Amino acid sequence: MTEKENNLDQLINDPFKGKSGFMPAKIKDEIKVRIGLNENLAFPEELMKKLIKEVAERVDPRIYPEDYCDSLCNLIASDYDLLPNQVVIGNGGDKIIDLMVRLTIKAGFSAAIIAPTYPMYEHAIKVQGGDVTELYLTDAPEYDLDPDYILSNITPKKDRLLFLCSPNNPTGNQFDEHKLRKIIAEFPGIVALDETYTDFGGYSLVNALKDYPNLIIMKSMSKFHGMAGMxxxxALADEFLISRLKELLPAFNVNIASLELAKLVLQEKEALSKIVSNIVSEREIVYKRLEAIDGIIPYKSFTNFIMFRLDGMDAAEIQQKLLKEKGVLVRNMSAIPKCENSLRMSITTKENNLAFLNALEETISNY
Ligand SMILES: Cc1ncc(COP(=O)(O)O)c(C=O)c1O
Structure with missing residues (x-):
């Protein structure tokens, strides 16, 4: 570090000291099969293009969007049978995670995460200057929640927030509803339940919001709704928590095009339910084929991705071979606790799924 940089460093509130690295390294190779980030490429491109054209007709980018996206809150509230004041919209699910941490955490307080899970929770807690209470799921292949262990390892008043992710990224499993309810009922703080993947899973706890004033449910439109780029x-919660979250938002935090597109996508109910059933049936096909490959141990998934462990092969090496030799981008999860030597692939189109399976089989047979 130069002297000038050193002086600047003294002024900066960055807990990562320039070494954050949350995002995967920039990929320079040509990608033919993009299945590393759980994007929903099963959402028909033609339909998305049609909706985007409609958005272009509707919006005037010279003017600011609605301040709290009220028209979208109304639509979401009616879909979930809630009041519009029970919805807050943010610039991506990650913004909602950040907002939850800002709402509850400052230096001297902590938020709990149950590893292995989505790394952005830990990132947001550290950015806010909070401490991370890292608890764990049981070992693979169950990756289960143990409510008694979790509840007895948190510090009341210090652990103000608990992140739960169900179905969980990267393990793919959805936790037992009663276990989740027990934790929400007994945790002496706010529970942020991430339901980004529930549309591909078995159930949602939205109807439990009325039972738990400390529960906030977070959703993303990047996966099921195919809007990652937008x-x-x-978040959905009791009106009290939502009004407090809204106070923290910058003005006009969602752009006018995303807001309009979200409203159009939400109305495509038939297309959305077809996309889900395609992903679910493809997921089963991919799982079975993975299971049949020697040295591959896939985990049952309730999401649009499958994580699998490699036995007798190096996951990082296989990931690089898939990328460089076949143009297939999967994500290496090995650095995450309890996910040693594991890769994660997203379920997208039949063609992509097949291309991935063939590439993986070939790579392994030449290993
Ligand atoms: C569990 C989980 N929550 C939240 C997000 C954030 O989604 P986004 O910021 O794209 O809306 C992701 C993205 O991968 C995720 O996997």
Whole structure:
């Protein structure tokens, strides 16, 4: 560090000291099969293009969007049978995570995460100057929640927030509803339940919001709704928590095009339910084929991705071979606790799924 940089460093509130690295390294190779980030490429491109054209007709980018996206809150509230004041919209699910941490955490306080899970929770807690209470799921392959262990390892008043992710990224499993309810009922703080993947899973706890004033449910429109590039997420909770979250938002935090597109996508109910059933049936096909490959141990998934462990092969090496030799981008999860030597692939189109399976089989047979 130069002297000038050193002087600047003294002024900066960055807990990562320039070594954050949350995002995967920039990929320079040509990608033919993009299945590393759980984007929803099963959402028909033609339909998305049609909706985007409609958005272009509707919006005037010279003017600011609605301040709290009220028209979208109304639509979401009616879909979930809630009041519009029970919805807050943010610039992506990650913004909602950040907002939850800002709402509850400052230096001297902590938020709990249950590893292995989505790394952005830990990132947001550290950015806010809070401490991370890292608790764990049981070992693979169950990756289960143990409510008694979790509840007895948190510090009341210090652990103000608990992140739960169900179905969980990267393990793919959805936790037992009663276990989640027990934790929400007994945790002496706010529970942020991330339901980004519930549309591909078995159930949602939205109808439990009325039972638990400390529960906030976070959703993203990047996966099921195919809008990763538009950056839209939302949270559902009791009116009290939502009004407090809204106070923290910068003005006009969602752009006018994303807001309009979200409203159009939400109305495509038939297309959305077809997309889900395609992903679910493809997921089963991919799982079975992975299971049949020697040295591959896939985990049951309730999401649009499958994580699998490699036995007798190096996951990082296989990931690089898939990328450089076949143009297939999967994500290496090995650095995450309890996910040693594991890769994660997203379920997208039949063609992509097949291309991935063939590439993986070939790579392994030449290993
Ligand atoms: C569990 C989980 N929550 C939240 C997000 C954030 O989604 P986005 O910021 O794209 O809306 C992701 C993205 O991968 C995720 O996997």
């Amino acid at each position: 950056r839209l997420g939302f």
